[in-house]
Amino acid sequence: MKKEIRLTNYSDKELIELIKEIKKQKNVLLLAHFYQIPEIQDLADYVGDSLGLAQKAAQSNVDIIVFAGVHFMAETAKILNPKTKVLLPDLEAGCSLAESCPKDKFSDFKANYPDHMVISYINCSADIKTMSDVICTSGNAVQLVESFSKDKKIIFAPDKNLGGYINRITGRNMVLWDGTCEVHDILSTETIINLKIENTDAKLIAHPECKAAVLELADYVGSTTAMLNFTKNDDSQKYIVATETGILHQMRKNSPNKEFIIVPTDETCSCNDCPYMKLNTLEKLYLCMKNEKPEIKLSDQVIKMAEKPIRKMLDISKKMNLVK
Ligand code: 13P
Numbered sequence: 346m347k348k349e350i351r352l353t354n355y356s357d358k359e360l361i362e363l364i365k366e367i368k369k370q371k372n373v374l375l376l377a378h379f380y381q382i383p384e385i386q387d388l389a390d391y392v393g394d395s396l397g398l399a400q401k402a403a404q405s406n407v408d409i410i411v412f413a414g415v416h417f418m419a420e421t422a423k424i425l426n427p428k429t430k431v432l433l434p435d436l437e438a439g440c441s442l443a444e445s446c447p448k449d450k451f452s453d454f455k456a457n458y459p460d461h462m463v464i465s466y467i468n469c470s471a472d473i474k475t476m477s478d479v480i481c482t483s484g485n486a487v488q489l490v491e492s493f494s495k496d497k498k499i500i501f502a503p504d505k506n507l508g509g510y511i512n513r514i515t516g517r518n519m520v521l522w523d524g525t526c527e528v529h530d531i532l533s534t535e536t537i538i539n540l541k542i543e544n545t546d547a548k549l550i551a552h553p554e555c556k557a558a559v560l561e562l563a564d565y566v567g568s569t570t571a572m573l574n575f576t577k578n579d580d581s582q583k584y585i586v587a588t589e590t591g592i593l594h595q596m597r598k599n600s601p602n603k604e605f606i607i608v609p610t611d612e613t614c615s616c617n618d619c620p621y622m623k624l625n626t627l628e629k630l631y632l633c634m635k636n637e638k639p640e641i642k643l644s645d646q647v648i649k650m651a652e653k654p655i656r657k658m659l660d661i662s663k664k665m666n667l668v669k
């Protein structure tokens with residue numbers, strides 16, 4: 346097993362206490378995505394999916410936002426709070442979807458469809474957001490696409506699995522950018538079918554970033570929050586979960602008597618961890634809060650242009666009661 350290099354001499358218990366102290370001292374809002382390690386989720390002021398986190402960032406009124414998530418999420422928080430210091434514990438915490446869609450290539454792609462509007466999944470860089478008409482997350486993507494008339498021509502970027510899923514269930518024909526999430530796209534139908542055979546009493550729940558063949562097998566498809574709510578309200582006792590390992594922490598907290606089985610990527614562990622999300626550790630979180638860096642920096646021009654499609658998403662979501 347890979348040995349982790351320690352960055353401090355503190356134990357995890359000490360780090361947790363230190364983080365709590367700095368949080369109070371510095372008027373920090375600590376936001377964490379469901380894919381963070383359990384210790385970080387438990388320290389956060391708010392844990393959620395991309396939609397909930399964007400909404401919380403939009404409502405914030407603090408001196409510092411610390412984003413325990415990945416780069417595009419912290420960028421979104423900065424765009425919504427240009428005057429606030431936004432920190433990310435590790436700037437290397439990227440995303441395969443955001444990286445699949447570089448701005449020059451996307452600009453050329455977009456030029457081929459001059460009469461199309463652009464709906465971009467929030468998992469993209471701030472530069473791609475500046476080229477988009479509206480942003481969506483997995484928590485509102487279907488409703489958001491449906492809010493535009495059926496004859497509207499749409500480019501959907503960068504996740505072809507999510508875009509394909511929306512096309513199938515809405516009967517649309519959106520043009521799709523060819524990007525995938527490496528964490529969800531890797532999940533195989535073979536592994537899932539074997540788990541289903543071994544656990545005939547379990548329901549399969551899947552994130553829409555999974556391949557079409559996986560989604561077809563699922564009893565329920567939804568964003569991270571939607572899957573969590575499904576397991577809270579549904580009467581099954583066992584679930585096969587086709588997404589990232591981190592969500593199991595909240596599922597187990599909310600339904601301690603139910604059983605959750607993550608779909609593994611291979612035989613070496615019963616896990617499916619996002620390598621970018623898991624770059625954040627307690628030590629990096631502590632150091633980032635103590636030193637107030639690394640900080641997210643964006644030009645005023647990018648902030649101004651990227652803010653519009655994000656605000657549009659939040660407004661539409663509010664009208665549809667998808668966020669509070
Ligand atoms: P949600 O948080 O919208 O469920 O998306 C999952 C994901 O992959 C975030 O990077």
Ligand code: SF4
Pocket residue numbers: 415439440441442443468526527528529589619620621622
């Ligand atoms: Fe990106 Fe996938 Fe990781 Fe989410 S889980 S940050 S979409 S690589």
